[in-house]
Amino acid sequence: MTGRLKGKVAIITGGCAGMGLAGVELFVAEGAKVVVADIREDQGLELEQRLTGSVCFIRCDVRNEADWAATVALALDAFGGLDIMYHNAGAPVSYAKFDTITEAEWDDAQALLLRSTMFAVKHAVAPMRQRGGGSIILTSSVAHVNLRSNTSSAYVVAKAAVSALGRIAALDFSGDRIRINTIVPGGVPTSIHGSKFDSRTAVADRMATYFEEIFADYQPLPQMGRTTDIAKTALFLASDDSAFITGQDLAVDGGLSLERRMTQERYLARMAEAKEKALTDLGLEA
Amino acid sequence: MSGRLDGKVAVITGGCSGMGLGTLELFLEEGARVVLADIQGDKGEALAAKHGERLRFIRCDIRSEADVAAAIALAESAFGRLDILFNNAAAAGATGGIETLDVDAWDATHALVLRSVMLGCKHAVPAMRRAGGGAIINTASGTAVLPFGNRGAAYGTMKAGVAHISRLLASELGPDRIRVNAIVPGWIATSILGNSIGASREVADRMTPYLLEDFATFQPLPDAGTPRDIGEAVLFLGSDAAKWITGVVLPVDGGLLVKNQADGRLPDILQNARTKAEQALADGAPA
Numbered sequence: 001m002t003g004r005l006k007g008k009v010a011i012i013t014g015g016c017a018g019m020g021l022a023g024v025e026l027f028v029a030e031g032a033k034v035v036v037a038d039i040r041e042d043q044g045l046e047l048e049q050r051l052t053g054s055v056c057f058i059r060c061d062v063r064n065e066a067d068w069a070a071t072v073a074l075a076l077d078a079f080g081g082l083d084i085m086y087h088n089a090g091a092p093v094s095y096a097k098f099d100t101i102t103e104a105e106w107d108d109a110q111a112l113l114l115r116s117t118m119f120a121v122k123h124a125v126a127p128m129r130q131r132g133g134g135s136i137i138l139t140s141s142v143a144h145v146n147l148r149s150n151t152s153s154a155y156v157v158a159k160a161a162v163s164a165l166g167r168i169a170a171l172d173f174s175g176d177r178i179r180i181n182t183i184v185p186g187g188v189p190t191s192i193h194g195s196k197f198d199s200r201t202a203v204a205d206r207m208a209t210y211f212e213e214i215f216a217d218y219q220p221l222p223q224m225g226r227t228t229d230i231a232k233t234a235l236f237l238a239s240d241d242s243a244f245i246t247g248q249d250l251a252v253d254g255g256l257s258l259e260r261r262m263t264q265e266r267y268l269a270r271m272a273e274a275k276e277k278a279l280t281d282l283g284l285e286a
Numbered sequence: 287m288s289g290r291l292d293g294k295v296a297v298i299t300g301g302c303s304g305m306g307l308g309t310l311e312l313f314l315e316e317g318a319r320v321v322l323a324d325i326q327g328d329k330g331e332a333l334a335a336k337h338g339e340r341l342r343f344i345r346c347d348i349r350s351e352a353d354v355a356a357a358i359a360l361a362e363s364a365f366g367r368l369d370i371l372f373n374n375a376a377a378a379g380a381t382g383g384i385e386t387l388d389v390d391a392w393d394a395t396h397a398l399v400l401r402s403v404m405l406g407c408k409h410a411v412p413a414m415r416r417a418g419g420g421a422i423i424n425t426a427s428g429t430a431v432l433p434f435g436n437r438g439a440a441y442g443t444m445k446a447g448v449a450h451i452s453r454l455l456a457s458e459l460g461p462d463r464i465r466v467n468a469i470v471p472g473w474i475a476t477s478i479l480g481n482s483i484g485a486s487r488e489v490a491d492r493m494t495p496y497l498l499e500d501f502a503t504f505q506p507l508p509d510a511g512t513p514r515d516i517g518e519a520v521l522f523l524g525s526d527a528a529k530w531i532t533g534v535v536l537p538v539d540g541g542l543l544v545k546n547q548a549d550g551r552l553p554d555i556l557q558n559a560r561t562k563a564e565q566a567l568a569d570g571a572p573a
Contacts, residue, residue, distance in 0.1 A: 167544050170506060170541050170544055171506050171541060171544050171545050174505075174506030174507045174508065174540070174541050175506070175508060177507065177508070177509075179507070186530070219460070220456055220457050220459075220460025220461070220532060220533065221460045221463065221465070221530060221532055222460065222461050222463065223530070225530040226530070229529060229530040229531075232527040232528070233527070233528070233531070235527070236522045236527065236528075241518040241519075241521075241522065242518065242519070242522075242538075243509075243515060243518075244472070244507065244509070244511040244512075244515035244516075244538050244539065244540050245515075245519065245536070245537070245538050245539075245540075246506065246507055246540060246541040246544070247506065247537075247541040247543070247544035248536065248537055250531075250534060250536060251531065251533070251534050252528075252530055252531050253530070253531075254460070254530050254531075254532060255456050255457060255460050255532045255533040257533065257534075258453055258456060258457055258533045259457050
């Protein structure tokens with residue numbers, strides 16, 4: 001432990017699993033106090049127990065502005081301020097193409113991925129001004145940088161807009177020394193990918209354990225990303241090491257923004273293989 | 287000391303001053319052993335004497351393939367391996383408008399700013415393969431993206447090439463676990479700015495303090511960037527914390543490329559700083 005976030009207070013949304021959880025663990029190890037905002041109450045309370053004194057959990061649906069206000073209020077109450085807002089929460093949204101997408105599907109996608117990002121900035125600015133500055137970290141996706149056809153178009157639009165939001169917000173709040181940057185994660189083996197192929201959480205989680213071996217050659221660097229790789233970039237952007245960096249998108253993707261090295265057919269075949277293995281492991285039917 | 291570069295060996299070109307020096311100091315603090323490759327012999331010898339066995343200086347003209355190859359070879363012969371190459375050295379090169387641009391000056395700018403980066407990468411790759419992977423960080427420039435009115439087309443064009451060769455080599459070298467990234471420094475007060483308006487090295491070095499107040503207003507963040515800020519980004523990209531980052535071109539610019547607030551003021555600001563620096567030298571004022 002080197003204490004690179006000593007004395008800092010952070011909020012991490014979606015901090016109960018995947019990249020968010022890796023962020024919580026690393027931020028705490030580096031000396032931060034963290035409010036974990038997530039809809040997974042059981043895991044959140046467990047995490048609060050495990051990292052007692054450093055973590056406070058609050059149930060937060062990022063689509064709901066009142067939940068954001070309560071989350072920021074908790075940071076101020078429990079830890080006395082706010083220095084870092086890391087908005088990481090997200091989930092798969094409708095795969096419908098624009099000729100068939102419904103109004104509700106579109107609105108749900110934007111509320112979850114884009115409108116929530118606006119709330120993250122909106123509710124972080126005032127307490128950060130009080131501290132004389134801060135760092136807001138948003139989460140975009142390689143999905144909008146290196147397009148593929150079999151993707152969620154609503155997701156692509158929302159994630160592109162997250163990057164645009166980060167740039168204009170960086171301009172608007174630089175005078176307050178609030179820095180705003182956006183991480184662009186590549187293919188990290190989390191359950192979000194498997195969840196598109198099977199709605200059962202247990203299956204999606206199990207599938208993720210096979211991704212490392214079957215997707216190593218998906219991008220220029222011959223390995224899948226780890227949730228800890230994303231967390232280390234979040235730490236860099238959260239810390240004063242990046243004091244002169246704002247308004248930027250930073251890809252953490254093994255080069256996937258530049259080049260995808262696997263056809264859609266091979267991708268789907270390997271996903272099917274992972275699902276097959278997961279079902280066998282769990283003794284479940286397709 | 288946290289030692290984020292413990293056990294790593296780096297080559298830094300242009301490490302005697304400016305952003306290279308800011309990075310060099312940080313690398314040494316974080317546990318790296320460093321080959322400093324620079325054309326400034328006196329400064330290089332002084333730094334080597336100051337830092338002892340963890341720093342080796344080699345005189346290197348980055349326009350010479352033999353010099354670049356020797357600098358890379360020194361990393362392996364002195365420290366046993368090469369993990370990180372920071373291709374940072376450059377100079378302003380050809381200035382002035384396109385109509386009067388001298389072809390030899392264009393070619394000289396290419397050799398200095400872009401070909402030098404290619405040479406560094408070319409010679410680092412075999413050594414990094416032997417080390418099982420590595421990280422190359424190239425210095426691009428805000429002028430690779432936007433015009434700022436102080437430099438001719440040559441420098442910015444070559445720097446755009448530096449950004450792009452980083453992306454191309456990221457793809458080529460990814461399977462060898464050699465990561466290639468570029469940084470895009472914003473307005474950092476270094477001697478290259480005086481160099482770009484024809485000031486001598488001595489005057490250019492003395493100009494930098496006179497630039498800071500204005501540079502704090504050039505970009506959205508209301509502070510002037512420092513060589514240390516650049517060094518932190520290079521450290522991050524060079525360290526294992528960034529082991530899944532390749533092919534990125536990362537601005538370290540206080541938001542300059544989000545909103546350029548220099549607003550055409552640069553030429554006057556540079557001239558004023560030059561006048562003040564020349565006056566200070568004439569008065570014999572301490573640096």
